Amino acid sequence: MDKVKVLERYLPPDAAPLIGRWIDYFKCEFKISRNRGTKFGDYRAPFDGKGHRISVNYDLNPYAFLVTTVHEFAHLHTWNEHKHKVKPHGAEWKANFKRMMQPFFQKEVFPPDIKLAISNYLDNPAASSCSDLNLYRSLRKYDPVKESVHTVEKIPIKSVFKIKDGRVFRKEEKLRKRYKCVEISTKRVYLFSPVAEVELVEG
Template sequence: MDKVKVLERYLPPEAAPLIGRWIDYFKCEFKISRNRGTKFGDYRAPYDGKGHRISVNFDLNPYAFLVTTVHEFAHLHTWNEHKQKAKPHGSEWKANFKKMMQPFFEKDVFPPDIKQAITNYLNNPAASSCSDLTLFRSLRKYDPVKESVHTVEKLPIKSLFKLKDGRVFRKEEKLRKRYKCVEVSSRRVYLFSPVAEVELLEG
């Protein structure tokens, strides 16, 4: 099947032809991956006879899929220019991400709130990693509604929640950017991202 037709299943349709051209131009192996709870996408530099490899989770909404795809292609482009000399989300990567996002801004692919969140992210030097919560939250608004899924930040303090692997935690106070949570069975303390998706247990 034509790669653009496949990409149209996951991306806003008007974005698919350009991503298809990038895959060819950069000679990149592009894989649509299963869900990985810890990350949306991944870039791997050429190694041991293999070329550039990008994978993006299959279950992202079209806007999140596109932002993640551009994010990973910006890593690829930065590697081509600087190899290992550039920081993963440093100024070189940020400049490439901004440049590679521009065609999609010009096509008006994104809703205004996501476009604004991306712009703010790119104009804020302090947001040096991909964990910008404002952008993450604006993308998540376009996910299908999942009745049993909540984010840690929305749960009441002392409430119990469960992960996909079955482990049960109790939410405690916020420490800087993350929430302290105690695993009920082991009493070990873990720090959770505010936007981690969990299942609330009714107490």
């Protein structure tokens, strides 16, 4: 099947032809991957006879899929220019990400709130990667609603919740950017991102 037709299932349709051209131009193996709880996408540099490889989680909404795809292609482009001589999310990567986003801005692919969040993210050198919470929250608004899923920041203090692997925690106070949470069975303390997705446990 034509790769652009496949990409249209995951991306905003206007974005699919350009991503298809990038895959060909950069001779990149592009894989639509299962969900990985710790990351949206991944770039692997040429190694051991294999060329550039990018994978993006299949279950992202179209805007998150596109932002993640451009993020990973910016890594590829930066590697072609500098190999391993620069930081993964340094100035060179940021410049490439910003430049590679421009065609999608020109096509008005993104809703205004996501476009603004991307622009703010790119203008803020303190935000080292797509862990930027403002951008993450903007993208997440376009996810399908899951009734049972909440983010840690939205549930009350002392709420009991469980994560995907079944472990159960109690939410405690916020420490700088993350929330202190205590695992019920071991009493060990863990720090959770405000946007970590969890399921409430009925008391």
